[in-house]
Amino acid sequence: MKVSDLVKKYELKVFSGAQGLENEIDGAYVSDLLSDVMGNAAENEVWITLQTHQNVLAIASLKDLAAVILVKGFAPDAETIIHSNEEGIPVLGTEMATFEMAGKLYGSLKID
Amino acid sequence: MADLHIHTVLSPCADLEMTPANIIKRAKETGLQIIGIVDHNSTKNAKLVKRLAEKEGIFVLTGAEVTTKEEVHCLAFFENENQLDEFQIFLDDNISIIPNPDGHFGYQPVVDENDNILELIPNYLAAALKVGIQEIQQRVYELNGIFILAHVDRPSNGIYSQLGFIPPGLKFDALGISRHSSEKHVRKHYVVQKEITLVRNSDAHFLPQIGDICSVFNMDEISFIEVKMALNQQYNRCVEIL
Numbered sequence: 476m477k478v479s480d481l482v483k484k485y486e487l488k489v490f491s492g493a494q495g496l497e498n499e500i501d502g503a504y505v506s507d508l509l510s511d512v513m514g515n516a517a518e519n520e521v522w523i524t525l526q527t528h529q530n531v532l533a534i535a536s537l538k539d540l541a542a543v544i545l546v547k548g549f550a551p552d553a554e555t556i557i558h559s560n561e562e563g564i565p566v567l568g569t570e571m572a573t574f575e576m577a578g579k580l581y582g583s584l585k586i587d
Numbered sequence: 588m589a590d591l592h593i594h595t596v597l598s599p600c601a602d603l604e605m606t607p608a609n610i611i612k613r614a615k616e617t618g619l620q621i622i623g624i625v626d627h628n629s630t631k632n633a634k635l636v637k638r639l640a641e642k643e644g645i646f647v648l649t650g651a652e653v654t655t656k657e658e659v660h661c662l663a664f665f666e667n668e669n670q671l672d673e674f675q676i677f678l679d680d681n682i683s684i685i686p687n688p689d690g691h692f693g694y695q696p697v698v699d700e701n702d703n704i705l706e707l708i709p710n711y712l713a714a715a716l717k718v719g720i721q722e723i724q725q726r727v728y729e730l731n732g733i734f735i736l737a738h739v740d741r742p743s744n745g746i747y748s749q750l751g752f753i754p755p756g757l758k759f760d761a762l763g764i765s766r767h768s769s770e771k772h773v774r775k776h777y778v779v780q781k782e783i784t785l786v787r788n789s790d791a792h793f794l795p796q797i798g799d800i801c802s803v804f805n806m807d808e809i810s811f812i813e814v815k816m817a818l819n820q821q822y823n824r825c826v827e828i829l
Contacts, residue, residue, distance in 0.1 A: 508743075509751035528657055528719060530750045552719060 488568040492559035498541040529554035591623030592788030595632040599693030617798025625652040627713040655720040660737040666811040670730040685711040738765040760818040
């Protein structure tokens with residue numbers, strides 16, 4: 476599954492980093508503690524969080540994540556958008572809460 | 588000798604014995620000369636502590652322990668009452684409203700010098716502000732304040748746990764470390780250069796914790812500006828952790 480498939484399927488908003496929409500997704504990681512994500516997220520995963528700080532993108536880049544999904548209607552900080560466009564890692568948005576978004580994504584990644 | 592991180596009874600999690608009079612008495616007994624009064628997202632007991640402590644020869648840094656949007660705890664201190672009041676408005680305007688029915692999280696009293704309750708703050712004070720850490724830091728510096736990242740070694744509510752690393756562009760006067768850690772461990776584990784000052788504080792919520800942990804400030808005299816210079820290692824001032 477590609478990030479663009481995810482965007483289409485769940486009607487996600489693309490805030491930035493559109494050049495990374497063809498990134499392949501291997502799985503997902505859910506956490507709002509950035510130190511935890513640094514230690515535990517894996518390459519090509521999608522990261523679901525409510526944190527909007529620029530460090531989110533720095534860590535997504537460090538861990539080679541496929542994309543970041545911000546839940547509950549949160550929008551990225553201005554600096555986050557800049558880094559997302561520079562790194563080509565999409566920042567996506569949904570009105571769904573983490574539980575719902577993660578549940579749907581889990582279902583579709585398992586089926587794929 | 589200084590301890591820059593002490594809560595009063597106003598903090599929901601602090602013991603009801605943490606009244607201004609008791610804090611000063613205990614600080615005096617334990618030989619502290621400088622104390623920082625920081626309640627969660629409120630400055631409302633700090634002015635009274637300062638006024639009472641002056642009579643006892645203890646210098647008080649008045650401020651608050653701010654919870655940023657990222658849930659990082661930061662200490663903010665201000666030199667005069669106008670700046671402190673301005674910052675209180677900023678806190679009131681930006682805190683997330685979470686009710687605290689019947690003191691569910693603990694009671695939050697503003698008190699007078701005789702421990703009478705002047706006001707009970709209705710909403711939960713340790714809730715996160717709706718603004719991010721950088722915006723809060725900018726506001727503190729606009730008001731010529733001191734900005735310290737609190738207990739950076741803690742597994743929650745420290746800059747490293749919440750944000751992974753210190754974001755580029757974030758300014759601060761020092762990093763606070765907790766009673767559970769040492770300077771050596773923090774410098775090695777988080778790779779903190781010696782140009783960044785570490786200051787170890789008690790984060791006291793109970794009276795016996797005051798005086799447990801302190802840092803030594805090497806300065807010409809005791810004042811707000813001297814403390815700021817010491818934190819920034821300027822003009823041969825410095826801070827040593829005991």
